[in-house]
Amino acid sequence: MKLKYFGTAAYEGVPALFCQCAVCRKSRLAGGRNIRSRQQALLDGALLFDFNADTVSHAQRYGLDFSTVADCLITHSHCDHLYPDDVEIAAKPYSHEHPPIRFYAAADGYGKLLPFTQKAESNASAALIEAGRGFVTAGGYRVLPLAADHDPASSPVIYAVEKDGKRMLYAHDTGIFPEETFARLAAFGKLDLISFDCTGCLGADGAWRYGHMSLQTVKEVFARLCALGAADERTVKVLSHFSHNGGQTYDEMCAAAEKEGFIVAYDGMEVSF
Numbered sequence: 001m002k003l004k005y006f007g008t009a010a011y012e013g014v015p016a017l018f019c020q021c022a023v024c025r026k027s028r029l030a031g032g033r034n035i036r037s038r039q040q041a042l043l044d045g046a047l048l049f050d051f052n053a054d055t056v057s058h059a060q061r062y063g064l065d066f067s068t069v070a071d072c073l074i075t076h077s078h079c080d081h082l083y084p085d086d087v088e089i090a091a092k093p094y095s096h097e098h099p100p101i102r103f104y105a106a107a108d109g110y111g112k113l114l115p116f117t118q119k120a121e122s123n124a125s126a127a128l129i130e131a132g133r134g135f136v137t138a139g140g141y142r143v144l145p146l147a148a149d150h151d152p153a154s155s156p157v158i159y160a161v162e163k164d165g166k167r168m169l170y171a172h173d174t175g176i177f178p179e180e181t182f183a184r185l186a187a188f189g190k191l192d193l194i195s196f197d198c199t200g201c202l203g204a205d206g207a208w209r210y211g212h213m214s215l216q217t218v219k220e221v222f223a224r225l226c227a228l229g230a231a232d233e234r235t236v237k238v239l240s241h242f243s244h245n246g247g248q249t250y251d252e253m254c255a256a257a258e259k260e261g262f263i264v265a266y267d268g269m270e271v272s273f
Helices: 022-030 055-062 084-090 107-117 179-188 215-227 250-260
Strands: 002-007 040-043 047-049 071-073 101-105 124-128 142-147 157-163 166-171 193-197 236-240 270-272
Touching: 002 055, 022 250, 055 084, 084 107, 101 107, 107 124, 142 179, 157 179, 179 215, 193 215, 215 236, 215 250
Parallel strands: 047 071, 071 101, 101 124, 166 193, 193 236
Antiparallel strands: 002 040, 002 270, 040 047, 142 157, 157 166
């Protein structure tokens, strides 16, 4: 499997649009990997995670041909993960001769997708999912949505994905996992890669336990997964979905996280596993 990160920031991006905090000022000056767009990733060129307002620019920047993308997994309905208005681009006159694409989303996201997927001559469709009920995508991925600790109104889930004996977990946006999620991951099989929410960056103050995580809380979750047999020292551990509110730039995150065996994601990064 190969996971490509198109965007690695929380809602406001880094640097945030209007912000003059120290993280945003330093990121503007340093440039490069310190510049982050909103969180989005693509597995094997075929399975897309989330569909936000940066999708058009991501596709243009990274040369994504959407004819290879059959399925899109929506984590929740917040606008930095689901921007349903752009789903209309899959319909005429905005798109011609486009292969079908299916969006999978829990209740609130599904409801927001329907006005666009039900338009005449759209090649997009929506499927209603729920935590704990697995399914197989058109591309042959076995997907298990799992309960997330995030705004309940947004119908949040995280995704365990398996194909050809490889397994990964895409865990954005969530705080420390609910107990039912730990239990289901213990039964899913050993994970080869975990993409962790790290909105709170280093989180040295012990916060960021609910709704989002930091490096400190991610370490707790990873230790729990190892104890359950769902991960081990060979599991690739990636941190992503960063906010300036966490207090560190990309460069500063790397200095601390790499000592703990974590990869700090950046826009355009690819990880094979």
